[in-house]
Amino acid sequence: SCAGPVESKTEAAMSELVPEPRQKPVVPTKPMGINTSLLGYIGIDTIIEQMRKKTMKTGFDFNIMVVGQSGLGKSTLVNTLFKSQVSRKSSGWNREEKIPKTVEIKAIGHVIEEGGVKMKLTVIDTPGFGDQINNENCWEPIEKYINEQYEKFLKEEVNIARKKRIPDTRVHCCLYFISPTGHSLRPLDLEFMKHLSKVVNIIPVIAKADTMTLEEKTEFKQRVRKELEVNGIEFYPQKEFDEDLEDKTENDKIRQESMPFAVVGSDKEYQVNGKRVLGRKTPWGIIEVENLTHCEFALLRDFVIRTHLQDLKEVTHNIHYETYRAKRLNDNGGLPPMTVETEENHESNL
Amino acid sequence: YTQAVFSCQFSDSAGYVGFANLPNQVHRKSVKKGFEFTLMVVGESGLGKSTLINSLFLTDLYPERYIPGAAEKIERTVQIEASTVEIEERGVKLRLTVVDTPGYGDAINSQDCFKTIIQYIDNQFERYLHDESGLNRRHIIDNRVHCCFYFISPFGHGLKPLDVEFMKALHGKVNIVPVIAKADTLTLKERERLKRRVLDEISEHGIRIYQLPDADSDEDEEFKEQTRASIPFAVIGSNQLIEVKGKKIRGRLYPWGVVEVENPEHNDFLKLRTMLVTHMQDLQEVTQDLHYENFRSERLKRTGK
Numbered sequence: 087s088c089a090g091p092v093e094s095k096t097e098a099a100m101s102e103l104v105p106e107p108r109q110k111p112v113v114p115t116k117p118m119g120i121n122t123s124l125l126g127y128i129g130i131d132t133i134i135e136q137m138r139k140k141t142m143k144t145g146f147d148f149n150i151m152v153v154g155q156s157g158l159g160k161s162t163l164v165n166t167l168f169k170s171q172v173s174r175k176s177s178g179w180n181r182e183e184k185i186p187k188t189v190e191i192k193a194i195g196h197v198i199e200e201g202g203v204k205m206k207l208t209v210i211d212t213p214g215f216g217d218q219i220n221n222e223n224c225w226e227p228i229e230k231y232i233n234e235q236y237e238k239f240l241k242e243e244v245n246i247a248r249k250k251r252i253p254d255t256r257v258h259c260c261l262y263f264i265s266p267t268g269h270s271l272r273p274l275d276l277e278f279m280k281h282l283s284k285v286v287n288i289i290p291v292i293a294k295a296d297t298m299t300l301e302e303k304t305e306f307k308q309r310v311r312k313e314l315e316v317n318g319i320e321f322y323p324q325k326e327f328d329e330d331l332e333d334k335t336e337n338d339k340i341r342q343e344s345m346p347f348a349v350v351g352s353d354k355e356y357q358v359n360g361k362r363v364l365g366r367k368t369p370w371g372i373i374e375v376e377n378l379t380h381c382e383f384a385l386l387r388d389f390v391i392r393t394h395l396q397d398l399k400e401v402t403h404n405i406h407y408e409t410y411r412a413k414r415l416n417d418n419g420g421l422p423p424m425t426v427e428t429e430e431n432h433e434s435n436l
Numbered sequence: 437y438t439q440a441v442f443s444c445q446f447s448d449s450a451g452y453v454g455f456a457n458l459p460n461q462v463h464r465k466s467v468k469k470g471f472e473f474t475l476m477v478v479g480e481s482g483l484g485k486s487t488l489i490n491s492l493f494l495t496d497l498y499p500e501r502y503i504p505g506a507a508e509k510i511e512r513t514v515q516i517e518a519s520t521v522e523i524e525e526r527g528v529k530l531r532l533t534v535v536d537t538p539g540y541g542d543a544i545n546s547q548d549c550f551k552t553i554i555q556y557i558d559n560q561f562e563r564y565l566h567d568e569s570g571l572n573r574r575h576i577i578d579n580r581v582h583c584c585f586y587f588i589s590p591f592g593h594g595l596k597p598l599d600v601e602f603m604k605a606l607h608g609k610v611n612i613v614p615v616i617a618k619a620d621t622l623t624l625k626e627r628e629r630l631k632r633r634v635l636d637e638i639s640e641h642g643i644r645i646y647q648l649p650d651a652d653s654d655e656d657e658e659f660k661e662q663t664r665a666s667i668p669f670a671v672i673g674s675n676q677l678i679e680v681k682g683k684k685i686r687g688r689l690y691p692w693g694v695v696e697v698e699n700p701e702h703n704d705f706l707k708l709r710t711m712l713v714t715h716m717q718d719l720q721e722v723t724q725d726l727h728y729e730n731f732r733s734e735r736l737k738r739t740g741k
Contacts, residue, residue: 128709130713131526132714138462138463203456246732330468392455393457400465
């Protein structure tokens with residue numbers, strides 16, 4: 087964003103134009119030119135508009151995974167986040183249905199549109215997580231799924247004739263639902279987050295926060311934050327990826343005060359003070375989901391969607407995916423794994 | 437696992453989710469980082485390339501220019517010289533690299549003169565490919581040539597054999613924008629005739645120059661058509677400021693009048709600049725998606741996998 091008319095930019099512009107030391111091209115360069123005067127307007131700032139048009143045309147992908155025990159309100163929360171029925175709620179396991187023996191991975195895609203922006207949203211549900219008697223290693227299918235998406239992307243990227251826009255099925259964000267026990271994290275929570283925070287962006291949320299009073303909520307959050315810190319769990323936004331002071335200040339506040347978000351979800355509307363609100367009706371009052379004095383849903387929504395959505399994707403692409411890729415290259419002797427995509431041969435030599 | 441992906445639009449319940457803000461998030465980072473663009477200029481000596489570049493970006497990219505005499509030029513082969521300047525406008529930073537090709541077309545026998553240029557372009561592709569395939573990809577620098585202004589002499593009757601050969605050799609490697617230089621040596625009629633000649637010859641030889649993408653629904657269709665119809669742009673550049681009607685403008689002072697660079701009735705300079713600046717993103721995209729990908733797949737096929 088700029089301040090001031092173009093004319094007065096001349097003085098300011100000159101101080102910006104200090105040539106930075108830059109990697110030299112292979113051929114001899116002339117000394118860096120410095121703008122001597124900028125009389126008039128060229129129109130370079132229109133590149134922003136060009137990029138925005140392009141991104142609007144191509145649309146956005148966003149893949150969000152939800153992990154947590156049955157009944158913690160995962161589907162409801164996702165539906166509330168995107169104000170659409172994007173996740174099918176399970177009303178518990180019927181007698182006839184069996185609890186899945188292992189964690190299932192269910193990915194369902196939707197296209198939602200707002201203000202001319204199209205988003206292809208994929209919600210990845212993980213029924214069965216933490217529901218068994220013996221939950222050892224129940225995060226493995228999840229880790230496997232996440233790595234499989236990195237693998238898919240990598241394969242397409244190293245293809246000789248590759249697609250213009252590689253379809254992105256990588257998990258950009260994993261909401262981990264913590265049960266509002268009021269005590270502490272459970273061992274399963276720690277194990278899951280320890281393993282998975284290394285491969286995906288984890289955002290811990292405290293589910294069904296309407297079971298706690300304000301004091302209980304504050305204490306519980308503090309305790310959870312402490313436990314995460316003591317166990318070295320780097321949830322999103324990770325400290326080491328703050329790019330500049332601006333990011334750091336903003337993210338520090340979120341990490342140290344707001345997270346984990348204590349949320350309540352609902353897809354039912356009620357009338358409160360003449361307004362239609364999403365909420366939960368109880369004999370003692372209506373819990374308004376988007377009311378910040380009731381719960382932190384709005385904070386989570388703003389965080390994931392309105393401010394950090396792009397960053398979630400970038401960290402996934404630039405950090406988690408690159409880590410995976412580097413490991414694959416190293417395993418392959420430093421060479422990119424090549425595939426010639428033929429009809430018969432969809433196997434690669436990875 | 438089950439995966440059902442289907443497209444359908446759910447009507448939102450009374451509620452604003454907020455991801456319409458997404459394009460702004462995307463660009464916040466880009467604006468912070470700034471943009472890079474590499475423009476190559478090719479044409480014989482003396483066609484006004486440097487002057488045009490200075491006029492386009494309101495800068496003096498070549499402050500201490502040394503112009504060699506004819507005897508020196510005999511010895512010279514084509515050089516590649518890259519100059520980089522940082523321009524900032526309304527908070528948007530652009531790092532512009534102009535790749536000049538002095539010596540092009542100067543030699544008595546110009547048969548090999550575009551080999552050096554092809555090599556330069558390929559080298560940038562090669563470096564990018566190498567960086568892209570490496571382990572540490574966090575700071576890849578994009579030095580690839582996004583656009584090439586090819587200067588056509590106004591003194592001839594159309595394209596010269598060298599022009600044809602160059603464009604045929606390079607249209608698969610870079611976006612070519614043909615430009616008729618020193619347009620003030622032509623009357624308007626002569627200009628139109630030359631433009632038509634050039635376009636006919638381009639199509640005759642199957643040369644693929646940069647095509648402007650179709651106008652978006654909210655873009656001025658007519659303006660786009662007008663721009664398209666003006667190609668090749670007949671331009672004039674000037675390093676001199678002349679006072680006309682109380683204003684200082686770039687122009688050329690003749691006994692018979694003043695040629696104004698930024699006057700659309702005098703030449704296509706503004707059209708060229710507008711086209712370049714409003715298509716920077718598209719030029720980069722075509723370079724990446726078409727020229728670079730072609731290079732890459734050829735290259736990978738050659739290393740035999």
